[in-house]
Amino acid sequence: MDSRWATTELAWTTFPESGWEEVSGYDDSMSPIRTYQVCNVRQPNQNNWLRTDYVPRKGVLRVYVELKFSVRDCASIPNIPGSCKETFNLFYYESEGDVATDSSPLWKENPYVKVDTIAPDESFSLLEAGRINTKVRSFGPLSKAGFYLAFQDLGACMSLISVRVFFKKCSTTIANFAVFPETATGAEATSLVIAPGACVANAMEVSVPLKLYCNGDGEWMVPVGSCTCVAGYEPAGENTQCQACIPGTFKSKFGEGTCAPCPANSRTSSRGANICPCLNGFYRADSDPPDSSCTTIPLAPRNVISSVNETSLSLEWDEPMDTGGRGDLVYNVVCKKCLRDLSPCTRCDDNVDIAPRRLGMRQRKVVVRNLQAHTRYSFEVQAVNGVSGKNPSSPNYSTVNITTNQAAPSAVPTVHLMRSTADTLSLSWLPPEKPNGVILDYEIKYQERVKALTSPRVTLNV
Structure with a gap:
């Protein structure tokens, strides 16, 4: 309620009729307003009441009233009794509806x-112009649907220029990426009202x-708790909103960080990206963070050198020309045994020893033992890294083919007597x-059984 904006009669209730009088007047900016005045100072025992229209509470617990008024100095009024006052009283009456009449409630303190x-x-x-005073008072807690204001004059010469009823509130605000709704102040001036965000x-x-706490002056206190932007969104508007990362940028984690350009070998064309997918042929390992660059598989090892020593072999090589952009390069050595016919080479059996190991070596040198003599072998030296398993093709490798040195053959398994004469x-x-190796000839050694102690042993080359 604000009487300053009234364009017609206020028609508030007065008691008695000879007390308060509604008149047209002007405020301090000389705008026309409706006012009430009373000046029965020459008559003793004044008790003049003025009651406003019903004011709905609308859920407010504490109400503020701003009064603008002027009061005549009693000393400047000649020939008046000592009952002249320069004050008036402010009252209120709560009600569940607009039920007041000319006689109810009774015109007195309590009700x-x-x-x-x-x-x-x-x-x-x-001789002076009316000096306008402004006073603000508050009351509460209120519990009913609405209330009336009442003003009691006990013998003043005054003019009630305007009455404004208002409440204090904390306006809707955003703090720490959280929205807090408009919140009315509490029942007491010192109350703190909690607003959930x-x-x-x-x-x-x-x-x-x-x-967030709203204090009695309608001001927000320090917030409790906070929100932050999810992945793919960055702070904007002085931490009042979270806006999507534009195409070509991303944000992998929640928090107040900003969007960043896509890492090397990755790209995104959508808004609000929390990861940039890798380009074709590039990958991220399962252990790579989502904001890391995309990498590829390494090229083949270079300059593989072999050195055969009978049935042993040493292999050495150089790092690939391109490691794929990663630092977790390791090597695998695959042994294959090749027959002399045109059949494909097959994996070596477990008897072949490759030291220090067959798979996952950081060293660029191995020693191979327990090879068969005079046998062709093919060795693949593979280069692999953390994303080799993501690539559908086999690792890049270099091949070296060797033949082991010849050695003494194993014994003839069995000799058969085909026929005999005297x-x-x-x-056979x-x-x-x-x-x-290549068998050049066989040696046959024999001696007569009946003369084993005296007959010499004879050797034949076949």
Whole structure:
């Protein structure tokens, strides 16, 4: 309620009729307004009441009243009794509806509740212009649907220029990426009212509870709890909103960080990206953070050198020309045994020893032992890194082919007697299981059994 904006009669209730009078007047800016005045100072025992229209409470617990008024200095009025006053009283009456009449409630304190006795800071004399005073009072807690204001004059010469009823509130605000709704102040001037908050769009809570205190002056206190922008969104508008990362940028984690350009070998064309997908042929390992650059598989090792020593072999090589942009390069050595026919080479069995290991070596040198003599072998030296498993093709490798040195063959497994005569024998046998080279000839050693102690041993080359 604000009487300053009234364009027609206020028609507030007065008691008695000879007390307060509604008149047209002017405020301090000379704008026309409706006012009430009373000046029965020459008559003793004044008790003049003025009651406003019904004012709905609208859920407010504490109400403020601003009064603008002027008061005549009693000393400037000649021939008046000592009952002249320069003050008036402010009351209120709560009600669940607009039920007041000319006689109800009774015109007295209790049922009316007194707020305060209002005294001017300045009064005026007959020769002076009316000096306007402004006073603000508050009352509460209120519990019913609405109330009336009432003013009691006990013998003053005054003019009630305007009455404004208002309440204090904390306006809707955004703090720490959280929205706090408009909140009315509490029942007492010292009350703190809790306003629950909600994160702005594309933000998440990082500390709870999320609340803000509204004090009795309608001012927000320090917030409790906070929100922060989710991944793919960055702070904007002085931490009042979270805006999406533009295409070509991303933000991988929640927090107050800003969007960053996509890492090397990655790209995104969408808004609000929390990761930039890798370009074709580039990958991230499972252990790579989402904001890391995309990498690729390494090229093949270079300059593989082999050195054969009978049935042993040493291999050395140089790092690939391109490691794929990673620092986790390791090597695998694959051994294959090749037959002399055109059949494909096959993996070596477990008897072949590769030291220090076959797979996942950081060293660029191995020693291979327990190879078969006079045998062709093919060795693949593979270069792999943390994203080799993401690539559908086999690792890049370099190949070296070697043949081990010849060695003594294994023994002939079995000799068979095909036929015999008085002075001849016919023998047959299978070649040795491990020839370990080209068999040039066989030696046959024999001696007569009946003369084993005296007959010399004879050796034949076949």
